[in-house]
Amino acid sequence: MLKIIRKILIRTIIWGLAFGVTGMTVAKADVPESKDPVKIVMMGYSGDNIIMFIYGELIKKLGYNVEYTPADYIGQFTGVGAGDLHIASPGWDTTAKAVLDEAFSSGNVLNMGNIGIAVNEDWWYPLYVKDYCPGLPDWKALLEPDCVNALSVVETEPKARFLSGPLEWGGTDPERIAALDLDFEVINAGSDGALSADLVAAIKRKQPIIAWSWEPYWIPALYPGEFVKWPEYDDACYDDPSWGVNSSMTHDCGRPNGHMWKAAWAGGEKIWPKAYDVWRKFTLDAKTAGELVFQSDVEGMDTKAVAQKWIADNESTWKSWLE
Amino acid sequence: MTETKLIHAISPPRIKPSIALIFVAILAVILIKFQWLALPWANDYPGTWVIPLGDSLSVKIKWLVNEADLGLFTFKEFTRAIGSLLNVPVLFLRGLLVTGFTVEGAHDALLHIPPLSWLGITIGIVLLAASLGDRRLTVFVVISFLYVAFVGLWESTMLTLASIIVAVLIGIITGLLLGIAAFKWVVMDRVLMPAFDFMQTMPVFAYLVPVLMLFGYGPAAAMVVTLIYAMPPMARVTRISLAQVSGETVEFGRIAGSSARQLMWKVMLPSIRPRLMVGVNQVIMLTLNMVIIASLIGAGGLGFDVWQALKALRIGQGAEAGIAITLVAVVLDRISQQFAARRPVHRNTAPSFSKKYALLTIIVAIVIGTTIIGHWVPVISRVPDSWTFSTGKFWDNIIDWININLYDYIDGFRRFFFIYLLKPSKSFMLSLPWLGTVLFISAVGYHLGRLRLAILCTVLISFIAIVGLWEKAMISAYLVGVCVFLASIVGIPIGVISAGNERIHNIVQVIIDTLQTLPSFVYLIPVIMLFGVGEFSAMVAVVMYAIVPAIRYTDHGIRQVAPHLIEAARAMGCTRMQILRRVQLPLALPDIMLGVNQTLMMGLSMLIITALVGTRDLGQETLIALSKVDPGRGVTAGICVAFIAIVAGRLINAWVQKHKSELGLDAAH
Numbered sequence: 001m002l003k004i005i006r007k008i009l010i011r012t013i014i015w016g017l018a019f020g021v022t023g024m025t026v027a028k029a030d031v032p033e034s035k036d037p038v039k040i041v042m043m044g045y046s047g048d049n050i051i052m053f054i055y056g057e058l059i060k061k062l063g064y065n066v067e068y069t070p071a072d073y074i075g076q077f078t079g080v081g082a083g084d085l086h087i088a089s090p091g092w093d094t095t096a097k098a099v100l101d102e103a104f105s106s107g108n109v110l111n112m113g114n115i116g117i118a119v120n121e122d123w124w125y126p127l128y129v130k131d132y133c134p135g136l137p138d139w140k141a142l143l144e145p146d147c148v149n150a151l152s153v154v155e156t157e158p159k160a161r162f163l164s165g166p167l168e169w170g171g172t173d174p175e176r177i178a179a180l181d182l183d184f185e186v187i188n189a190g191s192d193g194a195l196s197a198d199l200v201a202a203i204k205r206k207q208p209i210i211a212w213s214w215e216p217y218w219i220p221a222l223y224p225g226e227f228v229k230w231p232e233y234d235d236a237c238y239d240d241p242s243w244g245v246n247s248s249m250t251h252d253c254g255r256p257n258g259h260m261w262k263a264a265w266a267g268g269e270k271i272w273p274k275a276y277d278v279w280r281k282f283t284l285d286a287k288t289a290g291e292l293v294f295q296s297d298v299e300g301m302d303t304k305a306v307a308q309k310w311i312a313d314n315e316s317t318w319k320s321w322l323e
Numbered sequence: 324m325t326e327t328k329l330i331h332a333i334s335p336p337r338i339k340p341s342i343a344l345i346f347v348a349i350l351a352v353i354l355i356k357f358q359w360l361a362l363p364w365a366n367d368y369p370g371t372w373v374i375p376l377g378d379s380l381s382v383k384i385k386w387l388v389n390e391a392d393l394g395l396f397t398f399k400e401f402t403r404a405i406g407s408l409l410n411v412p413v414l415f416l417r418g419l420l421v422t423g424f425t426v427e428g429a430h431d432a433l434l435h436i437p438p439l440s441w442l443g444i445t446i447g448i449v450l451l452a453a454s455l456g457d458r459r460l461t462v463f464v465v466i467s468f469l470y471v472a473f474v475g476l477w478e479s480t481m482l483t484l485a486s487i488i489v490a491v492l493i494g495i496i497t498g499l500l501l502g503i504a505a506f507k508w509v510v511m512d513r514v515l516m517p518a519f520d521f522m523q524t525m526p527v528f529a530y531l532v533p534v535l536m537l538f539g540y541g542p543a544a545a546m547v548v549t550l551i552y553a554m555p556p557m558a559r560v561t562r563i564s565l566a567q568v569s570g571e572t573v574e575f576g577r578i579a580g581s582s583a584r585q586l587m588w589k590v591m592l593p594s595i596r597p598r599l600m601v602g603v604n605q606v607i608m609l610t611l612n613m614v615i616i617a618s619l620i621g622a623g624g625l626g627f628d629v630w631q632a633l634k635a636l637r638i639g640q641g642a643e644a645g646i647a648i649t650l651v652a653v654v655l656d657r658i659s660q661q662f663a664a665r666r667p668v669h670r671n672t673a674p675s676f677s678k679k680y681a682l683l684t685i686i687v688a689i690v691i692g693t694t695i696i697g698h699w700v701p702v703i704s705r706v707p708d709s710w711t712f713s714t715g716k717f718w719d720n721i722i723d724w725i726n727i728n729l730y731d732y733i734d735g736f737r738r739f740f741f742i743y744l745l746k747p748s749k750s751f752m753l754s755l756p757w758l759g760t761v762l763f764i765s766a767v768g769y770h771l772g773r774l775r776l777a778i779l780c781t782v783l784i785s786f787i788a789i790v791g792l793w794e795k796a797m798i799s800a801y802l803v804g805v806c807v808f809l810a811s812i813v814g815i816p817i818g819v820i821s822a823g824n825e826r827i828h829n830i831v832q833v834i835i836d837t838l839q840t841l842p843s844f845v846y847l848i849p850v851i852m853l854f855g856v857g858e859f860s861a862m863v864a865v866v867m868y869a870i871v872p873a874i875r876y877t878d879h880g881i882r883q884v885a886p887h888l889i890e891a892a893r894a895m896g897c898t899r900m901q902i903l904r905r906v907q908l909p910l911a912l913p914d915i916m917l918g919v920n921q922t923l924m925m926g927l928s929m930l931i932i933t934a935l936v937g938t939r940d941l942g943q944e945t946l947i948a949l950s951k952v953d954p955g956r957g958v959t960a961g962i963c964v965a966f967i968a969i970v971a972g973r974l975i976n977a978w979v980q981k982h983k984s985e986l987g988l989d990a991a992h
Contacts, residue, residue, distance in 0.1 A: 044627070044630060044631035044634055045634065045635075046635065069540075069621065069623075070618060070619070070621075070623050070627040070631075071540065071619065071620070071621070072619040072620070074949055074950045075531065075532075075535060075540075075619060075620055075949075076540075077952075078532055078535040078536060078540065078952075079535060079539075079540030079620075079621075082535075082536065082539055082540065084539040084540030084541055084621075085540050096950070098950065098951050098952070099950060099951075099952055102952045153855065154737065154738045154741050154742065155741065155857050155858075163856060166937070166946065166950075167939075167943065167947060168946060168947040168949075168950040168951065169950075187856055187857065187937065188856075188937050188939075189856045189936070189937045190856075190933075190934050190935040190936050190937035190938065190943060190946065191935040191936075191937075192634065193633055193634050193636075193844075193847075193848055193851075193935065194847075194848075194851050194856050194860075194935060194936050194937055195856070196634070196636055197636060197848045197849075197851040197852045197856075198851055198852070198855050198856045200636055200852070201726050201851075201852035201853065201855075202855075204723055204726055204727060205726055205727050205730050207730075218635065297635075
């Protein structure tokens with residue numbers, strides 16, 4: 001009895017497999033240079049994910065196989081340098097300069113130009129902070145004792161707290177605080193997650209706060225706020241102490257704008273030349289990037305869907321990249 | 324009762340010379356601190372004396388990765404080969420569970436074989452659990468698998484499962500072999516035991532870059548990182564259990580005429596099977612602990628879901644994925660424990676193939692059958708999106724409500740702890756002169772374990788000062804110290820209560836199992852939302868994680884106290900409190916102290932997490948090294964963490980040994 005059942009079972013499996021398998025045949029895509037998948041880094045941020053999805057879906061149109069690979073912002077450059085990953089999520093020279101320099105100078109990672117979005121990173125506050133520090137966004141409002149008092153917490157008392165990003169992002173805030181004689185203490189969050197958790201929780205309970213933020217990013221997109229306006233940045237400000245408000249110290253000004261750099265594994269140039277060409281041509285302006293982030297973080301659209309929608313609506317923009 | 328009294332009567336109340344030495348060291352600390360001894364270099368380690376070990380290590384690591392040549396091939400080619408070997412089983416399982424396989428056929432046709440259906444896998448696992456004969460386990464498995472399917476985490480869970488299963492298997496096998504090696508050859512023991520100390524206490528970020536360079540971004544590197552952390556307990560348990568196999572068992576094996584190999588594999592190992600399962604349990608739990616880090620270097624899956632959700636502060640969504648990780652851990656653990664608990668059946672005749680593998684055949688048939696049917700009935704192969712639901716919003720709202728309505732109380736609490744505990748202990752630790760501290764710790768080492776331990780303490784602690792990380796190390800020590808203190812004063816009483824009450828015990832078990840397997844990142848972000856960036860948040864997160872062994876070991880230790888001693892105490896008219904204070908606690912103290920030791924180890928392993936919050940300690944040093952691509956710097960900081968752990972561990976162990984022999988417990992164990 002058992003034997004018969006087993007026989008039947010085995011036969012069904014074999015027949016089923018045969019059927020299933022033939023039924024599941026799909027047409028093979030016409031791949032340009034290589035069928036090897038282009039591995040594209042997904043960092044997990046909405047803005048960056050959308051950019052990477054747009055690029056990935058575009059080269060899929062050319063017939064490339066694409067693999068979206070999760071990776072960490074800093075760790076990805078090691079992977080790209082070794083050819084384990086191919087297209088890096090854009091690196092910001094404002095915070096990851098050391099890693100970018102190291103990667104580009106190694107010869108294993110190609111600098112594919114910047115994406116065209118000027119990134120702004122600086123002191124940011126939610127709008128209600130103006131009630132405590134009238135005169136904002138002008139930086140001089142931060143000199144007022146009432147403002148300092150409102151922004152102080154137990155760890156920094158009697159000074160005000162400036163919540164900054166990780167130390168390794170290389171902010172020059174202590175220098176600026178000293179140069180502009182602000183009564184602030186820098187508290188570094190150890191990770192972007194910690195920074196946004198503290199900032200958003202404070203916004204939700206309407207606690208006065210000034211923190212490090214940047215654009216394009218979901219927090220300024222989601223919550224009304226402004227960046228503090230410092231004396232305009234000038235190269236001399238960072239080198240020449242006599243420049244600016246404080247005649248004996250440097251850094252008495254705002255920060256220089258940065259760029260998002262496209263990076264890719266050097267070895268891939270020969271394998272997928274066309275895909276690399278598209279990545280070189282790929283640009284996006286800050287306004288579009290802001291809108292895309294808004295669609296995903298405020299309107300709650302899936303990042304891939306945002307990317308696909310943009311592709312559907314903007315054929316005129318990307319058509320020339322694919323030629 | 325009588326035993327302890329006797330000991331008090333025997334030990335003479337005079338100060339031993341080694342204790343006097345400790346007082347001398349304390350005196351030295353004071354003299355140096357207040358400059359009564361004019362030794363400025365003994366207060367703050369002079370910057371010019373610092374040996375920049377990080378720089379030369381970086382050069383060496385880069386040489387190892389880029390140039391080291393082993394003759395026929397380079398070191399990197401060698402590790403890459405191992406990496407691609409490790410990738411094979413993971414990629415195969417991934418194909419089976421998640422992506423399916425694409426095979427190239429003739430005429431440019433691609434053949435796509437779909438992954439196994441969710442329904443089939445669920446039914447298969449449930450049948451497997453049911454066959455083990457534990458109804459509660461079966462129910463638990465059903466709930467767990469339906470949960471991951473219907474919160475929409477099926478694919479991620481299968482991805483995680485694919486890498487976890489391979490990592491756990493490799494961890495168990497290598498752990499077992501290394502444990503046997505350490506048991507057989509003294510040399511191996513000498514080399515492996517300190518190596519394990521390093522592997523378990525070095526923060527991952529310290530060696531992440533070299534591992535990525537050597538093994539390539541992907542599942543292999545993720546597995547290497549996981550194994551470094553999760554394998555040592557298996558080896559340790561094997562080594563210790565083998566040493567404790569009774570002489571009679573070995574003797575019997577010899578009389579029966581076993582060869583050396585048979586003696587090991589057929590006699591000794593089977594006889595310690597229940598104890599080995601403790602090692603298996605640890606490998607599974609620790610592997611799942613590494614899921615988040617592993618997901619960031621190419622393993623993907625649930626870990627990445629947690630990471631991505633929490634970065635965007637979608638707490639609920641992160642928690643859902645975190646709970647899935649916990650469920651996977653518990654299911655794997657319980658099924659493997661049940662398997663091990665089954666006694667081997669001895670029959671006279673070998674059972675026929677069909678009987679032996681009937682269940683397996685049925686399971687395979689169901690899995691494959693549903694997968695094939697799934698081609699026409701998609702609901703069977705994939706859970707439709709419309710069926711899934713998310714409780715994410717609910718949890719987000721709870722956190723928001725607490726944040727908005729209870730913040731005043733939370734802030735008061737935080738203020739109190741900061742002003743009265745964190746700030747003073749931090750400034751105390753930072754004000755200690757380095758040389759005095761080294762002297763003090765060495766004196767304690769001498770008191771507990773004589774010269775060898777004293778020398779070990781001197782060398783390891785001085786190293787921290789010599790490489791210029793004294794201040795950061797002190798912040799780490801202060802933070803972990805405060806956390807161990809809090810975890811102990813909260814955890815030990817909970818352990819005592821849970822040892823005395825079965826119902827509370829069961830509840831506590833569920834909570835501590837969850838705390839141990841839930842990725843700490845899941846509660847780290849809500850903790851920061853409520854307590855802000857700072858050492859207080861770090862403290863809360865560390866205590867939540869490190870409290871587990873304090874509870875577990877206390878509970879275990881008190882239950883271990885021989886019932887006749889308690890009976891005797893009761894007969895003498897002791898009240899419950901008296902029994903607890905005079906009998907149970909003293910006798911359980913060695914176990915409790917081992918728990919404290921484990922709490923300390925876990926606290927140190929959490930330094931990486933505290934660095935993510937933003938403390939300026941050794942953990943942060945490894946993070947900075949990571950972003951500056953300076954592997955030597957990270958490794959140096961990692962070595963310092965390991966040294967702190969080794970010194971603390973050795974001191975506590977020496978103390979436990981001493982205490983045990985004083986209590987006369989050695990013979991009993």
